Amino acid sequence: MQGRAEATRRSLLEAAAHLFNERGYAGTSISDISELSGRTSGAVYFHYTSKEMLALAVVEAHFATWPQLIERHDSARLPALERLVRLSFAVARAFRDDIVVRAGARLWAERKTINETLPTPFVGWIATVRRLMNQARSNGELAPHVDPARDAHSVVCAFFGLHTVSDALQDRLGLVDQLADLWLLLLPSLQAGADPAGLVARARGPLPGADRTPVGAGRP
Amino acid sequence: MQGRAEATRRSLLEAAAHLFNERGYAGTSISDISELSGRTSGAVYFHYTSKEMLALAVVEAHFATWPQLIERHDSARLPALERLVRLSFAVARAFRDDIVVRAGARLWAERKTINETLPTPFVGWIATVRRLMNQARSNGELAPHVDPARDAHSVVCAFFGLHTVSDALQDRLGLVDQLADLWLLLLPSLQAGADPAGLVARARGPLPGADRTPVGAGRP
The missing domain is CATH 1.10.10.60 (Homeodomain-like)
Incomplete structure (x- = not known):
């Protein structure tokens, strides 16, 4: 029962x-x-x-999507910066394809018309990006001028700005290409010994050896 | 009358x-x-x-704020990239301080609940940023890998992402500092022969020799 x-x-x-x-x-x-x-x-x-x-x-189900996705990327045997970039593509695909993620995002945007306090987004993502950037720093993957405590905020803003703009211009289908473009702009600044195009090309695909079940599979 | x-x-x-x-x-x-x-x-x-x-x-008055601001920055005798960065700080201050700009942004965010078609934002900004980046390219200010047609979209998304996140986390007062942080991340990628910190420090201030009337002056 x-x-x-x-x-x-x-x-x-x-x-x-x-x-x-x-x-x-x-x-x-x-x-x-x-x-x-x-x-x-x-x-x-x-x-x-x-x-x-x-x-x-619905908003809580949206938030509950992320821990599993983050964990799967944390456990991949890849450089930290590449795990971050891959994670961002997985999140973008969820925003494009997963109805619960999409509905949660729309409800959150309409939060001021809903008489119930919704959980706050972004804070958890800023912490996650900072953690991955700190790992990248320890591994010598980051250019010297990069400051994870400062730049994680900018990276998260840039990523969610893509969603705001693509939602407004009704071209969410272009989200994954736009995310690739964003990384081609950000990575030359972030990376020590940069190969942005190579990293983005690899990171758009699934995790090597990972469970390929797409996010939201089993949802109607 | x-x-x-x-x-x-x-x-x-x-x-x-x-x-x-x-x-x-x-x-x-x-x-x-x-x-x-x-x-x-x-x-x-x-x-x-x-x-x-x-x-x-109100939304139309919000949009009407920009042409004058853009023109003032276009006419400054400064490198194109510096004009772009200065313009972004002027826009951020308008979002922080100008009630018509703020109200227009909130109404636009609530557009799906308003039974009237509002003008579309972002498109004009993407064109403006692309134009300034093309000038910067002609002047040899941009790093070779930068593609104005592609990267203007990312820059605009990153900028408006700051607003989305700072509005959500209720720290719009931090917007100007966050914008400085964003440029410190973007400029090392954008600039040929980079001096990001110097450019950002100069660009936060008013235009040299410009009319110093703040945006929205005369509004209550």
Whole structure:
């Protein structure tokens, strides 16, 4: 029974994510979610209490996507800077393809219209990028002028700026190419003994020897 | 009479900008704007027809801020790359200090909840940055690997990413320092014969010999 309740919760969450992503928070009603999921409105309220709590659950599911992805990249036997660049491509693909990630991002952008406190993004990414840059520094991969404590913030801003702009110009399909362009600009500054084009070409592909299950596989 | 109607329109626009910036589009009513401006709701409707049209007017006033600022920087007798960096600091200060610019940015972020098509940002900035980078290329200021057609997009994304993140983390007061940090990361890649720290230190200040009137001066 536990498993079945969990499956119901998940199918409601995914239906909600589809609608929030398409129509936004204000444009989505509990009865829309009921209709798309094939469950009653009563079931939606039973599992999530309110539309606010459902939005919170989608944003939390968005955040829950990252630890596993980060861990998989942490454990790869590659230079730290290359793991960082690879991780960024994996995150960009999740933003392009994963409905829960996309819906969470849209809800977060609309946070001021949602009567529920959502978790704060960026802080965790700044810490993760700083950690990888510190490893790169220890390994002698970084140019001398690079300061991980300072530059991790700029790297995260540049990365999320791509999302803001590509969302605005409705060219999210170009996100992965735009990310490659961004690294071709950043890496000549970051890298000691730079080979930006080689690193970007390698990092766009999957992790060597990694589980190739795409993020969000199993989601409808 | 023309001048007085114009003054009324402007004072309504500024009252609306204050409220849109503080409370967002959904949280602001025509009667709030009437109250703050000391004019009747009838006057608001007479001059702007609807809350949607008032939001559109604020966003258009935001956009109208830039041509003059760009022109002032174009005419400075400085290397093109330094004009670009100076322009970015002027824009960042406008985002920090100018209520119409801030309100326009917030309304634009909330565009999916506003029943009126707003002008698209970023496109004009990408063209402006590309133009300045092309000048810098002609002057031999750019490193050989830099491609203005490609990299102008990344520079604009990185710049606006700062705004997204600083708005989220509520540290917009840190925007100018964060912009300096961003340039310290980007310039070693962009510049031929780099002196990033010197350029950033000079560019944070006003244009040499320029009119020092801050953007938004004369606004309440």
